[in-house]
Amino acid sequence: MDFSQVKKAMELKSQLSKIQKELDKIVVEGEKGSVKVTVNGQQKLLSITIDPEAMKPEKTRQLEDNIIKAINDATEKAKKAASKEMSGMMGGMGMPGLG
Numbered sequence: 001m002d003f004s005q006v007k008k009a010m011e012l013k014s015q016l017s018k019i020q021k022e023l024d025k026i027v028v029e030g031e032k033g034s035v036k037v038t039v040n041g042q043q044k045l046l047s048i049t050i051d052p053e054a055m056k057p058e059k060t061r062q063l064e065d066n067i068i069k070a071i072n073d074a075t076e077k078a079k080k081a082a083s084k085e086m087s088g089m090m091g092g093m094g095m096p097g098l099g
Helices: 004-024 057-090
Strands: 027-032 034-042 045-050
Touching: 004 034, 004 045, 004 057, 027 057, 034 057
Parallel strands: none
Antiparallel strands: 027 034, 034 045
16 A cells, blocks of 8 residues: 555545534434434434323324334434535545535
8 A cells, every 4th residue: 555545545534534523413303293303414313302192001002103203204314414415525535426
């Protein structure tokens, strides 16, 4: 590996670190029924908010379904936002297929 390859590898590592920091800043919400979840751009679950009315024993199954759907909704939004962010940041690096 010559110096130019090492330099490119170091630049890529630096750029990936910047991307991770930017992804942490992205916050999206997913909502289904009485459930709202917040996820960051790295798809890390940040919070869940549930309407107390939905926590009745007879509504348990619906609540479980809504939690899953809200998390999936937020995660999908986070993936799209992260992809857009990464595409913009990586586009300037001359990487094929990005930007």
